[in-house]
Amino acid sequence: MKNDQIAECFEQLADLLEIHGANPFRVRAYRNAARTISATADSLSELAATGFDLTELPGIGKDLAHQIQEIVSTGEHAQLEELKTRIPAGVLDMLRIPGVGPKKVSVFFNELHLTSLPELKAAAEAGRLAELRGFGRKTEQSILQNIDAATSAASRISIAEAMAACDVIVSDLSRLPGVTQAVAAGSCRRRRETCGDLDILATSDDPSVPMNSLAKHSLVKEVLQQGDTRQRVRLHSGVEMDLRVVPAESFGAALQYFTGSREHNVVVRGRAKELGLKVNEYGVFRGDLAIAGRTEEDVYAAVGLPWIAPELRENRREFEWADAGCLPELVSLEDIQGDLHLHTTASDGMAGIEEMALAAKARNLRYIAITDHSKRVSMANGLDSDRLRAHWDHIREVRDRVSGIQILCGIECDILEDATLDLPDDVLAEADWVIAVLHYGLRQPRAQIMKRLMCAVTNPHVDIIGHPTGRLVGRREGADVNMLELLRAAADNRVMMEINAHPKRLDLDDISAAAAKDLGIPIVISTDSHSVTGFDVLQFGIGQARRAGLTKDDVANTKPLKEFLTLLKSD
Numbered sequence: 024m025k026n027d028q029i030a031e032c033f034e035q036l037a038d039l040l041e042i043h044g045a046n047p048f049r050v051r052a053y054r055n056a057a058r059t060i061s062a063t064a065d066s067l068s069e070l071a072a073t074g075f076d077l078t079e080l081p082g083i084g085k086d087l088a089h090q091i092q093e094i095v096s097t098g099e100h101a102q103l104e105e106l107k108t109r110i111p112a113g114v115l116d117m118l119r120i121p122g123v124g125p126k127k128v129s130v131f132f133n134e135l136h137l138t139s140l141p142e143l144k145a146a147a148e149a150g151r152l153a154e155l156r157g158f159g160r161k162t163e164q165s166i167l168q169n170i171d172a173a174t175s176a177a178s179r180i181s182i183a184e185a186m187a188a189c190d191v192i193v194s195d196l197s198r199l200p201g202v203t204q205a206v207a208a209g210s211c212r213r214r215r216e217t218c219g220d221l222d223i224l225a226t227s228d229d230p231s232v233p234m235n236s237l238a239k240h241s242l243v244k245e246v247l248q249q250g251d252t253r254q255r256v257r258l259h260s261g262v263e264m265d266l267r268v269v270p271a272e273s274f275g276a277a278l279q280y281f282t283g284s285r286e287h288n289v290v291v292r293g294r295a296k297e298l299g300l301k302v303n304e305y306g307v308f309r310g311d312l313a314i315a316g317r318t319e320e321d322v323y324a325a326v327g328l329p330w331i332a333p334e335l336r337e338n339r340r341e342f343e344w345a346d347a348g349c350l351p352e353l354v355s356l357e358d359i360q361g362d363l364h365l366h367t368t369a370s371d372g373m374a375g376i377e378e379m380a381l382a383a384k385a386r387n388l389r390y391i392a393i394t395d396h397s398k399r400v401s402m403a404n405g406l407d408s409d410r411l412r413a414h415w416d417h418i419r420e421v422r423d424r425v426s427g428i429q430i431l432c433g434i435e436c437d438i439l440e441d442a443t444l445d446l447p448d449d450v451l452a453e454a455d456w457v458i459a460v461l462h463y464g465l466r467q468p469r470a471q472i473m474k475r476l477m478c479a480v481t482n483p484h485v486d487i488i489g490h491p492t493g494r495l496v497g498r499r500e501g502a503d504v505n506m507l508e509l510l511r512a513a514a515d516n517r518v519m520m521e522i523n524a525h526p527k528r529l530d531l532d533d534i535s536a537a538a539a540k541d542l543g544i545p546i547v548i549s550t551d552s553h554s555v556t557g558f559d560v561l562q563f564g565i566g567q568a569r570r571a572g573l574t575k576d577d578v579a580n581t582k583p584l585k586e587f588l589t590l591l592k593s594d
């Protein structure tokens with residue numbers, strides 16, 4: 024079990040306890056534990072197995088250590104499961120609505136007995152929320168505005184959660200005798216930012232081998248459907264998974280079919296038809312004769328196409344590129360040389376400058392920028408001019424001491440609601456790297472949002488716009504950004520654009536990142552790490568970049584530092 028999964032247990036426990044009206048100190052203890060656990064580099068599962076004393080971790084006492092033991096050894100937390108039986112899953116879905124936390128949800132559940140998003144919507148439409156103590160028309164209106172997005176998001180999980188579950192199951196199935204291959208397909212393989220369900224494909228001469236094993240897997244709660252070659256299960260997390268088992272000679276065809284997208288496959292089948300061929304999950308056929316099927320390359324070749332990377336299979340531009348022989352060679356994880364958005368204990372990070380630098384170096388990064396928050400983000404202990412200058416002095420000291428990685432003095436500077444920057448120009452001028460971001464006032468009207476972004480883009484010291492829309496995947500709509508106008512201004516002013524790799528952000532999204540590329544804007548994929556494990560999310564940013572069709576050349580932090588610096592507007 025991964026640390027993130029253990030942390031998620033405690034987060035859920037904290038949410039449920041808070042909705043239940045538990046002691047706030049207890050709730051906070053679970054939230055702190057979740058934070059500690061997800062920031063711990065070593066696997067708690069492994070530590071626990073080797074008899075390591077978990078109470079040595081910060082914020083983990085005897086009781087929590089015991090609970091971690093329980094989770095890693097049984098895959099479950101008894102109290103969490105018990106609370107889940109008392110509080111329906113639909114109640115937790117309400118937490119996806121922006122501005123709605125456990126306290127409000129508690130009122131909806133305990134006073135109005137609402138148990139799902141549709142029920143909450145009906146109550147809001149009937150004006151029943153505004154009548155509650157501590158609520159008003161404004162809250163009710165805001166809930167109504169956001170509830171549909173929350174409803175459609177509630178049924179999908181993040182790519183991070185999807186990949187974590189698929190990785191474990193794929194690796195366990197692959198190890199079974201009699202199973203020759205097991206891989207993830209569907210939207211997870213295409214690296215969509217969210218997945219509706221998970222799709223796994225295995226090859227075996229005896230489908231009952233992988234199916235019996237999946238039915239008993241520790242992540243699996245129950246089998247929903249079982250056929251000869253297909254099984255559908257529900258995981259403990261609630262997400263459903265399809266397993267299909269095919270013979271090895273159909274693997275490529277099945278992988279192509281179940282990777283999708285449907286829209287991409289419609290075009291592939293149409294092209295096959297024009298050639299007098301038929302494509303299905305078993306192979307490519309001329310009449311009854313199978314002419315391809317063992318590998319995806321063969322399947323695409325049989326219909327006159329080069330192999331197309333899964334991330335591009337959305338029927339956007341991949342066929343046009345394939346026909347013109349100019350499918351992009353997509354950027355990959357190994358291409359990344361620097362990480363230009365990360366936090367330390369100077370603001371809301373969990374590790375110091377040197378610790379972060381060494382962690383980055385251990386991941387083969389050649390350079391980083393330390394970009395703590397500016398003062399507006401007081402909740403995160405953001406820096407004013409004096410503290411920032413002192414922080415940069417510390418960074419320079421570390422820079423002199425640590426070899427093998429270069430460290431830039433940066434800042435994540437807020438773009439304030441009144442369209443000014445949170446730090447004066449003379450301070451920004453001293454930075455090696457300035458990220459400008461929107462954090463507050465995301466609901467301002469488009470004109471004001473654009474005025475703020477333009478103020479940042481035209482500032483001579485701003486190098487990049489970080490997480491440009493401020494959206495949180497499935498939880499919060501981004502600001503009302505006129506993306507094309509922003510990108511044009513960025514191109515004109517030599518400002519870069521960030522793909523924030525955190526699976527909760529993935530901002531720019533794939534479509535906007537593709538538009539940025541078209542305008543020749545250098546894109547930087549950044550982790551926004553708040554701890555030494557934060558670098559793990561880089562893969563999700565890479566997935567998003569690949570969906571946007573970005574090559575190594577389009578991504579500025581694939582370049583050696585010297586070359587990267589020549590791309591900045593200020594040097």
Ligand code: DGT
Nearest residue numbers: 209210211217218219220222280281282283284285
């Ligand atoms: P999701 O689960 O909503 O995130 O998206 P996908 O793309 O994983 O969709 P899913 O799980 O329904 O199906 C996986 C792939 O299998 C899909 O991309 C295309 C293929 N597929 C599944 N069912 C059908 C079908 O009835 N017709 C066709 N043409 N393709 C299908």
Ligand code: CA
Nearest residue numbers: 209210220221
């Ligand atoms: Ca799926």
Ligand code: CA
Nearest residue numbers: 220221222265
């Ligand atoms: Ca499916």
